[in-house]
Amino acid sequence: MRISRRVRFEAASEIAPHQFSVLVQLKAEPATLGDLADREQVKAPSMSRTVAGLVERELLARKHHPTDGRVVLLSLTPAGQGLLRRERAQRDAWMSERLEGLSPAEQDILAKATEILERVVAR
Amino acid sequence: MRISRRVRFEAASEIAPHQFSVLVQLKAEPATLGDLADREQVKAPSMSRTVAGLVERELLARKHHPTDGRVVLLSLTPAGQGLLRRERAQRDAWMSERLEGLSPAEQDILAKATEILERVVAR
DNA sequence: TATTGTTATACTCTATAACTATA
DNA sequence: TATAGTTATAGAGTATAACAATA
Numbered sequence A, B: 001m002r003i004s005r006r007v008r009f010e011a012a013s014e015i016a017p018h019q020f021s022v023l024v025q026l027k028a029e030p031a032t033l034g035d036l037a038d039r040e041q042v043k044a045p046s047m048s049r050t051v052a053g054l055v056e057r058e059l060l061a062r063k064h065h066p067t068d069g070r071v072v073l074l075s076l077t078p079a080g081q082g083l084l085r086r087e088r089a090q091r092d093a094w095m096s097e098r099l100e101g102l103s104p105a106e107q108d109i110l111a112k113a114t115e116i117l118e119r120v121v122a123r
Numbered sequence C: 001t002a003t004t005g006t007t008a009t010a011c012t013c014t015a016t017a018a019c020t021a022t023a
Numbered sequence D: 001t002a003t004a005g006t007t008a009t010a011g012a013g014t015a016t017a018a019c020a021a022t023a
Helices: A002-010 A017-025 A033-039 A044-056 A078-100 A104-122 B002-010 B017-025 B033-039 B044-056 B078-100 B104-122
Strands: A060-064 A072-076 B060-064 B072-076
Touching: A002 A078, A002 B002, A002 B104, A017 A033, A017 A044, A017 A078, A033 A044, A033 A072, A044 A060, A072 A078, A104 B002, A104 B104, B002 B078, B017 B033, B017 B044, B017 B078, B033 B044, B033 B072, B044 B060, B072 B078
Parallel strands: none
Antiparallel strands: A060 A072, B060 B072
């Protein structure tokens, strides 16, 4: 928790946390506004506004659902993907610097721990 | 980062994140309003307001600085300490459940990783 | 005159309630 | 009639600017 906090504080971002979080959600595949609101634990009107800002900045694109005219599908634009990449690189940078100071054995332990935690968080 | 996020989302809290964060800062020792503002990367007026809310709820106490009359020292009240304990226990609970499912060898790796990360975050 | 903290005012993100469009 | 999303309005948390008290 402390490291996570440190990284979030460290990285001077070009995007607000709640907006970044939405980009992360859309990394793999498009989602509806309702889905995004549920996943981010926010009500529909809040997400509507957040999404509007991201569309305005051309980081997200709105698409019509093929069969249900009420639904809006949101997906990353190339600009959104680019920003996402930059943010992640910046956050990784802080950690990478510190990992370089560790011995190979210590790095190996962290690598193994990462695998374990990947499984833990997947549950 | 994903686990940290998951834990924060999981734990239904009796206190807002930014308020909780201040309690954590004051766990070890009292601090001035300015110190808190700097550490939380917030401006003085914002911290003044946050602190006012916590004092109102009797989770923090204001004290006068012994020699500098301008300074306000904030510290946890017993109620604040109690709330801090409860929150941490609740967050730990989610993680503990998942760690129980791991083998002793896996738990050992995580324990060693924790030691390493403690050093990393301390820098 | 400089520093610590508070108050005044404005902007953003959140929510609930009301509304529009589509099923 | 129910559902997906938006708009209207209000409540926090943040900021900058202005102020009060103390060094």
